[in-house]
Amino acid sequence: MWKLLYxxxxxxxxxxxxxxxxxxxxxxxxxxxxxFPVAWAEEASLIAFAWLLxxxxxxxxxxxxxxxxxxxxxxxxxxxxxxxxTGASLxxxxxxxxxxxxxxxxxxxxxxxxxxxxxxxxxxYNSAAPAGFALMTLHLLRHGYxxxxxxxxxxxxxxxx
Numbered sequence: 479m480w481k482l483l484y485x486x487x488x489x490x491x492x493x494x495x496x497x498x499x500x501x502x503x504x505x506x507x508x509x510x511x512x513x514f515p516v517a518w519a520e521e522a523s524l525i526a527f528a529w530l531l532x533x534x535x536x537x538x539x540x541x542x543x544x545x546x547x548x549x550x551x552x553x554x555x556x557x558x559x560x561x562x563x564t565g566a567s568l569x570x571x572x573x574x575x576x577x578x579x580x581x582x583x584x585x586x587x588x589x590x591x592x593x594x595x596x597x598x599x600x601x602x603y604n605s606a607a608p609a610g611f612a613l614m615t616l617h618l619l620r621h622g623y624x625x626x627x628x629x630x631x632x633x634x635x636x637x638x639x
Contacts (some may be wrong), residue, residue, distance in 0.1 A: 480540075480620070481497075481602035483540075483613075484537075484540055487533055487536055487537050487613065488537065488541065490529065490533050491530060491533045491534055491537055493503050494529040494530035494533060495525075495526075495530050496524075497522070497564030498523055498526035498527050498530055498605075499524040500519075501519050501522050501523035501526060502519075502523050504516065504519045505520050505523060511598075513619050516534055516594045517594075517595045518596055521594065521595045521596055522591055522596065525593075525598075525602055525603040525621040526601065528602070528603040528604075528606040528607070529606045531610070532606040532607055532609060532610025532611070533606070533609075533610055533613075535610050535611075535614055535615050536610050536613035536617065538632040539570075539574075539613070539614040539617035539618055539621075540613075540617040542617075542621050546589040560625050560626065560628075563621075563622075563625035564622050564625040567618045567619070567621045567625060568618070568619070568622045570614075570618045571614075571615050571618035571619045571622060574611045574612075574614040574615040574618060575615045577607070578611040578612045578615055579606050581607035581611055582606040582608035583602070584586070584604060584607075585600075585601050585607065586601075588600045588601070588604055589601040589604075
């Protein structure tokens with residue numbers, strides 16, 4: 479299940495990144511080369527960017543590449559390290575769960591509003607936030623569980639940024 483979810487996130491992120499890149503190029507080309515700006519390209523690129531941002535955050539949560547302050551992390555493999563890894567994941571999951579709820583409510587309340595150029599419901603881009611935060615919550619809960627049950631939680635060899 480996790481591998482399928484990860485693949486779906488990667489595909490969605492790749493589509494959002496590709497769309498965003500193409501739409502930005504189209505917008506710049508029509509504005510500065512053709513001297514005829516296409517307003518819908520900017521609006522569509524903002525929608526793609528919103529999805530890229532939140533799905534990218536979910537991918538980072540899945541890969542456990544969040545920022546870690548190494549100075550306060552105990553040596554890996556110790557009980558203290560497992561406790562801090564578990565605690566950090568659970569606190570982050572709680573914050574993401576709250577943000578899922580808040581962003582979902584906002585998406586529902588703002589859904590009747592339409593975008594200026596494409597005349598789409600604002601839910602098209604606002605729904606990226608609850609989707610991304612929900613995925614982040616799932617991944618962070620999983621990492622908290624893995625940190626709690628294993629001596630060495632699964633994360634990349636290089637932590638943080």
